[in-house]
Amino acid sequence: MASKIGSLRPSWVFTLLCISLSLDMNSSWHAFAKQISYSDHCSSTVPETTLHVYNLASTPFSEYQAGYYTGGGNIPGLASSSKSNSFSFYVCDVYKTNHDGVLKVKANLIFGIYYYGGDYRYGQACLEATPVRAAYVPRGRAKSPITFRLEGFWSESSEKLCMVGSSLSNQGDSLNLDVVLKLNNVSNSAKITSLFTGILESLSTSDDKNYFDAISILMFPKRNYKYSLVFGELSNGKSNLPLGIAPKNGSFCSVFRNLDSALYLNYAPDCSPVKNCTPVSGPSGYLPPVMSLNGIGCSEGERKMRVLLRFSNDSNFWYYGKFDPNSTLVGEAMWDETKNRLQIKACQINLAGSSSTARVEDCSVSIELMFPAVRSIRERDGILGHIWSEKSQKDSSYFPDIMLQGTRSSFWEFPDSKYKYTETERVRKLCPGKTDPKSGRERYPNWYSRDMMFGMLVKNSEGKIGSGSSYPLFVDNQMYDQYGYSMLVSRTENFAIDTHSSSNARFNISYHIGFTGLQHVKGKSKNAIYSQSWSSNDRVEISAEGVYDAETGDLCMVGCKSVISTGKKRANTSPDCEIVIRLQFPPLSKRRQDDIVGTIESTRKSSDPLHFERLNVTSDSPYVEEVRRSILGMNVELSLVLASNTFLCIFIGLQILHVKKQPEVLPFVSIAMLVILTLGHGLPLMLNFEALFLDNRNRQHISLGSGRWLETNEVLVRVATMIAFLMQFRFLQLTWAARKKDGAGAGAGAGAGLWFQEKKALIVSLLLYGIGALAAIIFSWRSHSDDTAIDVADFTSDGQSFSILGGLKCYAGLIMDGFLLPQILLNVFRNSSERALSGSFYLGTTLVRLLPHGYDLYRTRTYSPHYGSYIYGTPDRDFYSTAWDVVIPLGGLVLAAVIFLQQQFCGACILPKRFRNSVAYQKVPAAVDDVPA
Numbered sequence: 001m002a003s004k005i006g007s008l009r010p011s012w013v014f015t016l017l018c019i020s021l022s023l024d025m026n027s028s029w030h031a032f033a034k035q036i037s038y039s040d041h042c043s044s045t046v047p048e049t050t051l052h053v054y055n056l057a058s059t060p061f062s063e064y065q066a067g068y069y070t071g072g073g074n075i076p077g078l079a080s081s082s083k084s085n086s087f088s089f090y091v092c093d094v095y096k097t098n099h100d101g102v103l104k105v106k107a108n109l110i111f112g113i114y115y116y117g118g119d120y121r122y123g124q125a126c127l128e129a130t131p132v133r134a135a136y137v138p139r140g141r142a143k144s145p146i147t148f149r150l151e152g153f154w155s156e157s158s159e160k161l162c163m164v165g166s167s168l169s170n171q172g173d174s175l176n177l178d179v180v181l182k183l184n185n186v187s188n189s190a191k192i193t194s195l196f197t198g199i200l201e202s203l204s205t206s207d208d209k210n211y212f213d214a215i216s217i218l219m220f221p222k223r224n225y226k227y228s229l230v231f232g233e234l235s236n237g238k239s240n241l242p243l244g245i246a247p248k249n250g251s252f253c254s255v256f257r258n259l260d261s262a263l264y265l266n267y268a269p270d271c272s273p274v275k276n277c278t279p280v281s282g283p284s285g286y287l288p289p290v291m292s293l294n295g296i297g298c299s300e301g302e303r304k305m306r307v308l309l310r311f312s313n314d315s316n317f318w319y320y321g322k323f324d325p326n327s328t329l330v331g332e333a334m335w336d337e338t339k340n341r342l343q344i345k346a347c348q349i350n351l352a353g354s355s356s357t358a359r360v361e362d363c364s365v366s367i368e369l370m371f372p373a374v375r376s377i378r379e380r381d382g383i384l385g386h387i388w389s390e391k392s393q394k395d396s397s398y399f400p401d402i403m404l405q406g407t408r409s410s411f412w413e414f415p416d417s418k419y420k421y422t423e424t425e426r427v428r429k430l431c432p433g434k435t436d437p438k439s440g441r442e443r444y445p446n447w448y449s450r451d452m453m454f455g456m457l458v459k460n461s462e463g464k465i466g467s468g469s470s471y472p473l474f475v476d477n478q479m480y481d482q483y484g485y486s487m488l489v490s491r492t493e494n495f496a497i498d499t500h501s502s503s504n505a506r507f508n509i510s511y512h513i514g515f516t517g518l519q520h521v522k523g524k525s526k527n528a529i530y531s532q533s534w535s536s537n538d539r540v541e542i543s544a545e546g547v548y549d550a551e552t553g554d555l556c557m558v559g560c561k562s563v564i565s566t567g568k569k570r571a572n573t574s575p576d577c578e579i580v581i582r583l584q585f586p587p588l589s590k591r592r593q594d595d596i597v598g599t600i601e602s603t604r605k606s607s608d609p610l611h612f613e614r615l616n617v618t619s620d621s622p623y624v625e626e627v628r629r630s631i632l633g634m635n636v637e638l639s640l641v642l643a644s645n646t647f648l649c650i651f652i653g654l655q656i657l658h659v660k661k662q663p664e665v666l667p668f669v670s671i672a673m674l675v676i677l678t679l680g681h682g683l684p685l686m687l688n689f690e691a692l693f694l695d696n697r698n699r700q701h702i703s704l705g706s707g708r709w710l711e712t713n714e715v716l717v718r719v720a721t722m723i724a725f726l727m728q729f730r731f732l733q734l735t736w737a738a739r740k741k742d743g744a745g746a747g748a749g750a751g752a753g754l755w756f757q758e759k760k761a762l763i764v765s766l767l768l769y770g771i772g773a774l775a776a777i778i779f780s781w782r783s784h785s786d787d788t789a790i791d792v793a794d795f796t797s798d799g800q801s802f803s804i805l806g807g808l809k810c811y812a813g814l815i816m817d818g819f820l821l822p823q824i825l826l827n828v829f830r831n832s833s834e835r836a837l838s839g840s841f842y843l844g845t846t847l848v849r850l851l852p853h854g855y856d857l858y859r860t861r862t863y864s865p866h867y868g869s870y871i872y873g874t875p876d877r878d879f880y881s882t883a884w885d886v887v888i889p890l891g892g893l894v895l896a897a898v899i900f901l902q903q904q905f906c907g908a909c910i911l912p913k914r915f916r917n918s919v920a921y922q923k924v925p926a927a928v929d930d931v932p933a
Contacts, residue, residue: 038152041180041203042162046102046153055096057103059154060188060223065089066296067196067219068323069111070355075146075177075212085322087111089219101156105163109181109200112145148179148200159187164203176210178203183217184356190221191228192306192332192347193360216355220306220330222297227304229345229363230334241384244340244370245416252303252335255414256342257295263369263383264564265289265311268400277399279346279365279387280311280327288312288327289564291404293369303335309346309367325349330360331367341370362397364390369404375473376420377510377560378577380543381405419474419510419545423558427546430580430603431556433506442587444553445623447475447507451585452548454596454621458515461613466540468515470619475548476508505550511557513542513581513600539564542600544581553585555598576610578603583617588625595620633859638717640855644848645720648681651848652727655841659734666738667754668836672762672822674732677845680816681725685718754830761825768821773811817849817888820895827899827907835903846896853885 038048067087093106152163160183167177183198196219204211247255267287271277277287288311297306309329331346347363369385385404391397445451453471472480516539541564546557560577583598596619604611622630659666739754820842860882901909 036164036166036178036203038162038164041164042152042182045160045162045182046155046158048153049097049099049102049104051104052096052098057094057096059091059094059103059105060186060190060221061089061091061105061107062222063091065091065196065219065222067217068325068355069200069218070216071213072111072200072215073213075111087217097153103154103156104151105154105161106149106151107163109148109150110145111147146177148177148181150179150181152181154186156188159185161186161198177212178210181217183219187221189224189226191226192330192363194221195219195358195360196221197356197358199356218325218355218358220296220308225297225306227299227302227332227334229332229347230304230343241341241368241370241386242372244384245373245414246335246337246340247371248415253295253298253300253305256293256305256307256333257298263291263293263385263404263406265291265387266403266405268402271400276397277402278311279329279389279399280348282327303337305333307331307333307344307346309344325351325355325358329365331363331365339370341368343368364397366390367404371414371417373416374418374420375510376422377543377545377558378422378575380512380560417479419477419479421508421510421545423545424508426558427556430558431547431582433547433549433554433556442553442589444550444587445585447509447548447550448478448480449624451588451623452480452509454619456513456515456596456617456619456621458600459616459618466515468513468540470511470513473510473512474508506547507550508545509548509555509557510543510545511559511581513544513559515540542579542581543575544579546581553587555581555583555585557581559600576602578610581617588623637855640851641717642720644851645717645724647848648724648845649720649727651841651844652724652731654844655838656727656731656734658838658841659731659836662835663738665834665836666735668826668830668832668834669731669735670761670823670826671732671735671739671758672765672826673819674728674735676815676819676822678725678728678732680812680819681721681728685721685725757826757829760829761822764825765822769815772814814888817892818895819849820846820892820899824895824898824902824910827902828911829907831906831908833903833906837899837903839900842899843896846892850889850892853880853889856880857882857885 042048065088067089068085069087070085088110090108090110091105092108095104097104147168148165149168150163150165152161154161161181162183163181165179165181167179179200180203181198181200183196185194186196187194196217198217200215200217202210202212202214265288267277271287280288282288290312292310292312294308294310295305296308299305307330309331310323311327311329326349328349329346330349331344333342333344335341336343344367345363346365346367347360348365349358350361351358365387366389367385367387369383371383372379372381375382383404383406385406387402387404389395389398452475453469455467455469458466458468474480540561542559542561544557544559546555548555557580558577559579559581560575561579562575579600580603581598581600583596585596586594596617598617600615600617602608602611602614659669823837823842898910
């Protein structure tokens with residue numbers, strides 16, 4: 001019987017291994033093999049026909065087509081949690097058929113992808129076996145994409161496309177959405193008025209759990225587009241914009257395809273709630289303060305582009321806001337080389353009831369954009385523009401002229417841009433510079449490096465907090481490349497001076513600073529009229545210039561502040577230029593513990609209406625070196641996890657060989673200890689191990705590019721963990737079988753005595769574990785209570801509340817670290833010296849369990865505290881701090897030393913002498929029972 005129990009069939013091992021490797025695929029993706037009849041749902045739209053020897057063809061769709069939708073609110077995880085209503089349509093295969101003008105199309109329709117304009121591509125969307133995964137999904141949005149795999153036919157004559165298919169889901173739910181997609185106006189050529197419109201409908205009955213409301217679809221076709229609005233000179237002479245500068249050759253599409261800027265609108269002074277002042281529809285008196293420009297198609301040779309002009313109340317909506325046809329214009333843009341400006345003709349989108357019946361009409365809106373050649377602290381706009389209506393003032397859709405201003409632009413593509421420093425004398429008086437006795441001993445960020453741009457938090461004396469960002473515009477007379485296009489050695493060599501040998505390491509620098517969310521800032525005056533406040537939805541923008549000292553990391557600037565009121569008409573008021581900004585960069589040290597800190601202050605008297613109280617600034621944005629070290633640390637930690645699991649397999653294998661050579665010691669191994677070890681290896685496999693890694697990776701907030709290497713290592717870690725689990729389970733199986741055999745044989749008294757001592761050891765262990773669990777919960781609660789006072793540096797934390805489960809998770813890791821406790825207690829109660837555990841097993845496993853704590857001590861002194869990698873030794877699942885990293889390894893080594901002493905002398909050797917006799921006396925009944933047998 002023991003041989004049967006002890007034989008672990010290879011087929012069973014292989015099955016468990018396959019189950020482990022497929023956990024991700026099974027929990028993430030499942031395809032529905034059920035075939036849906038095309039004729040039943042599409043025969044009246046495009047009749048089905050047979051393929052013509054599988055010849056590939058092309059359709060009016062490009063390989064990738066973005067679009068927008070409305071509806072589908074009852075699809076779990078789609079409309080309710082997504083802030084974007086974009087989708088992607090990927091044409092995977094197109095075949096000719098026996099009927100001319102009819103093609104068979106295979107495609108994937110994917111919801112939950114965040115489309116930001118342009119030709120944004122999304123991985124290998126058409127691979128049959130590889131699920132599509134989001135590279136980055138911001139918090140608060142849809143958990144994962146929902147993909148519909150579709151097949152159908154397109155008719156050239158009717159310009160209709162009809163497809164049927166089912167959903168694939170990686171949300172771990174039971175979604176099985178059978179659908180039919182019908183699109184209209186799908187022609188071979190496109191112009192400004194062309195729209196692909198249609199509907200996605202559920203094939204389930206209304207009482208079925210997989211039923212969903214119909215989804216209306218709208219797409220802007222891209223293939224074979226013909227420009228019909230922009231040609232020649234468009235300006236009607238109304239625009240009085242100055243002559244600007246042109247982008248460098250070959251960069252027209254890259255500059256304007258996705259203009260990284262919010263363009264703020266200045267309306268006419270006489271605009272009122274009863275007067276139409278905007279080119280888009282909306283409630284009476286609606287004056288959207290922001291517009292964005294997104295390219296949906298571009299011709300570099302012609303310098304022409306198709307654009308979407310989106311109007312909103314939110315300055316960040318261009319990044320993730322929902323698409324609303326009522327507040328969007330579609331148009332064509334052309335670069336006018338004679339005046340160096342971008343000219344746009346735009347049209348309105350008339351929904352005519354729903355997106356499925358939308359049409360483009362009324363192309364009477366003209367726009368011009370230009371890029372100033374010279375920037376300064378008071379003339380800081382990187383983009384200037386003008387919007388006007390070509391209709392007569394008597395027309396109901398006429399609107400007064402609107403001026404546009406944009407601070408941020410892709411001006412690196414404009415090589416003729418210059419900056420004029422106008423506050424040099426004032427900066428010298430306010431920022432005389434400071435002498436640092438440690439100057440030259442520490443390295444600070446390079447004046448032209450990516451470390452000079454950072455996200456920040458702003459806090460006033462009342463504790464109100466806002467968030468924003470800062471980035472340089474020019475360093476001396478050189479444009480700062482905020483996008484990293486020119487971060488090459490040859491580019492930075494122009495600034496590569498030795499600050500240790502130079503007496504002048506101070507550089508003129510200009511900045512753009514912007515933040516939102518600060519709810520209220522008051523002056524010190526008791527009179528309410530002498531106070532300034534702005535809403536939490538308003539945006540504060542500061543144009544600054546000053547001096548950066550590369551030897552001390554000190555940045556001192558003067559600035560001009562403007563408050564942009566969201567949802568209100570932007571007034572043409574002069575900015576407040578009585579502001580001083582002081583920032584201190586921490587050194588580029590491997591042990592950097594400090595953040596970028598500083599202040600924004602008003603130099604006005606407290607009685608001045610524009611005076612505001614000092615604002616404290618802080619930033620924990622990582623340096624480039626920190627990011628590199630963090631990525632290196634992540635790679636190292638994955639390797640350490642793999643090495644640790646590999647060594648565990650070796651140590652368990654040596655223990656199994658040990659008990660096979662000395663089978664008489666096998667019953668004396670603690671079953672409670674083996675259960676703890678087996679569960680410790682098995683639970684991560686049962687609780688979706690991949691989710692553990694993805695959670696850790698998201699916490700880094702660092703773009704790692706391709707994650708293929710990490711995914712490969714995760715698979716290897718999973719395999720090693722599975723092997724360790726199987727070997728540990730095998731060891732447990734052998735011990736259990738030996739204990740049962742020993743208890744059922746002629747010497748049943750000895751076996752019964754072992755079970756009795758095992759129960760005693762288990763009871764004492766559970767008692768100790770219970771006391772420790774209570775202490776862990778109290779410790780976790782007190783740690784949470786100590787962090788309730790929110791500081792600026794903690795403002796971006798997850799804000800998770802106290803969790804008993806979280807405390808117990810940490811404590812489970814502590815139990816694993818002290819896995820030898822049940823064995824020690826069993827040896828004490830037995831008072832024997834059998835060498836049940838090999839030295840390689842108990843000492844090697846102990847070292848493997850304790851090495852993460854040693855590595856954590858190294859990690860805290862090497863990586864940034866905010867951007868360290870936490871794969872090997874995660875604080876949220878174990879006790880990790882400087883104190884615990886010392887106490888736990890010492891405790892583990894003490895337990896290993898106790899096992900060594902017990903196996904050298906006796907189990908009770910660690911007890912005082914007066915207790916040893918008591919333990920020995922308890923063994924007498926078991927020995928007496930053996931005599932009669």
